[in-house]
Amino acid sequence: MNIGQAAKISGVSAKMIRYYESIGLMPEVERSDGGYRIYQDRDLHWLRFIRRSRSLGFGMDEIAALLTLWQDQSRASQSVKTLAQEHIHNLEQRIAEMQGMVHSLRTLVDHCHGDQRPDCPILTDLAGG
Template identity: 50%
Template structure:
């Protein structure tokens, strides 16, 4: 398969496929006599694995570890579970932080007059000022 076919089959852009190859996340494919990359069905499976792991929030380094575990028939599922739980905990912290930012923005917007006056609690909060300076 050429890179266009693999991109379509895996749902990963050609640019990202080349990037994953460059950083060693996927092995370099065989080259045809013409110099074009020639991918196998295993490469598509690996790229789908990477895409699914990315969708779950795993980093490139974490995906590398997951790929090693995926290829290891003697892996302990406890190791995979620990990675998943650690990622879930990290995502929970990020979700809480995003929720707090969301609440703060809604509160600031509710307290902003949104008219022609220059005073604005949103600008005040972003600038670190307790109250807007008089001009």
């Protein structure tokens, strides 16, 4: 299977597949005589694992760790759970940060009459009160 087909099936772009390989997240796969990468079903599983992990917001470092745990038949489920919990914690922090922004912005927006007049509490706040 070519990289293009692997990309279509796995939902990971060819660009990203090569990138994952370059940073060591994907193993280097077999090549054809002409130098084309050749993918097997096993590699597709790998790619889908990465894609799903990305969609849950894991970073490359975390995915590398998850892949290692995945490959290690004898790991304790505890290590995976801990990693996931830490990731949840990070996400929640970022969410809280953005919610704080939304809250402040909402207050400002609510106080801005939003008509043709130039007076605007939003700019007044940004300018430092």
